Amino acid sequence: MPHNSSPESDTLHRRGLMFILSSPSGAGKTTLSRMLLASDEEISLSVSATTRPPREGEIDGKDYHFVSDEEFDRLVEEDGFYEWAHVFGRRYGTPKGHIREGLKRGQDYLFDIDWQGTQQLYQKDQQDTVSVFILPPSLDELHRRLTARALDSEEVVNSRMERARAEISHWAEYDYVVINDDVDECFTKVREILHAERMKRTRQTGLIPFVRELMG
Numbered sequence: 001m002p003h004n005s006s007p008e009s010d011t012l013h014r015r016g017l018m019f020i021l022s023s024p025s026g027a028g029k030t031t032l033s034r035m036l037l038a039s040d041e042e043i044s045l046s047v048s049a050t051t052r053p054p055r056e057g058e059i060d061g062k063d064y065h066f067v068s069d070e071e072f073d074r075l076v077e078e079d080g081f082y083e084w085a086h087v088f089g090r091r092y093g094t095p096k097g098h099i100r101e102g103l104k105r106g107q108d109y110l111f112d113i114d115w116q117g118t119q120q121l122y123q124k125d126q127q128d129t130v131s132v133f134i135l136p137p138s139l140d141e142l143h144r145r146l147t148a149r150a151l152d153s154e155e156v157v158n159s160r161m162e163r164a165r166a167e168i169s170h171w172a173e174y175d176y177v178v179i180n181d182d183v184d185e186c187f188t189k190v191r192e193i194l195h196a197e198r199m200k201r202t203r204q205t206g207l208i209p210f211v212r213e214l215m216g
């Protein structure tokens with residue numbers, strides 16, 4: 001919800017932020033994203049478009065916009081993406097939508113995107129992005145989780161494990177890194193990062209009139 005801009009209110013107007021969660025497949029991005037979206041009304045999910053087929057339980061328009069290659073090509077040609085990338089042999093992209101207008105209103109957006117998308121968003125809007133990399137406690141645990149999730153074939157699980165090291169190699173490009181061992185502890189840390197970033201002076205645009213009034 002946009003913030004009340006009156007200085008008397010306890011929530012001054014602020015600029016929204018693009019909160020990015022990346023990790024190797026299986027490390028817990030989706031789980032943490034869902035926990036964040038369920039507990040925080042100021043952030044909404046940036047729903048990506050993808051050419052990969054939906055997994056069991058995934059809802060078109062909620063988890064992803066599941067599109068054909070032709071539709072994805074059209075969006076690229078129309079410059080309809082904020083960013084897009086080839087990931088695991090499929091394509092994924094962030095539709096531009098109304099993100100820029102939302103940021104001005106103080107709306108936060110959650111991005112579950114890979115290192116390629118993160119680089120693109122950072123190059124375009126560095127001041128509005130906050131990036132968090134989630135690491136698994138071990139590769140054995142990562143494999144266990146991918147297998148236990150039981151949403152991908154063994155072939156897909158193996159291909160994602162092969163890519164895990166390549167994904168993890170981008171960890172130092174992120175603002176924050178959190179190891180997802182206990183999911184609740186990890187979630188607490190991710191939420192603390194989000195709360196702190198909301199308090200950054202440069203985002204609290206309502207401070208200027210507030211301090212001016214304070215100073216009299």
Ligand SMILES: Nc1nc2c(ncn2[C@@H]2O[C@H](COP(=O)(O)OP(=O)(O)O)[C@@H](O)[C@H]2O)c(=O)[nH]1
Binds near residue numbers: 048084113118
């Ligand atoms: N660049 C980019 N990557 C995305 C986007 N949406 C999802 N991804 C990434 O694509 C990869 C595969 O996502 P997915 O197929 O849902 O598998 P998961 O990682 O096991 O949840 C993950 O690294 C996601 O972060 C997007 O819009 N842009």
Ligand SMILES: Nc1ncnc2c1ncn2[C@@H]1O[C@H](COP(=O)(O)OP(=O)(O)O)[C@@H](O)[C@H]1O
Binds near residue numbers: 024027183
């Ligand atoms: N800290 C954790 N401990 C054990 N299992 C976890 C933890 N975090 C996530 N999981 C489980 O691991 C699997 C992969 O998590 P998911 O959120 O789908 O990962 P990603 O979106 O990064 O691919 C899911 O079955 C999820 O319930």
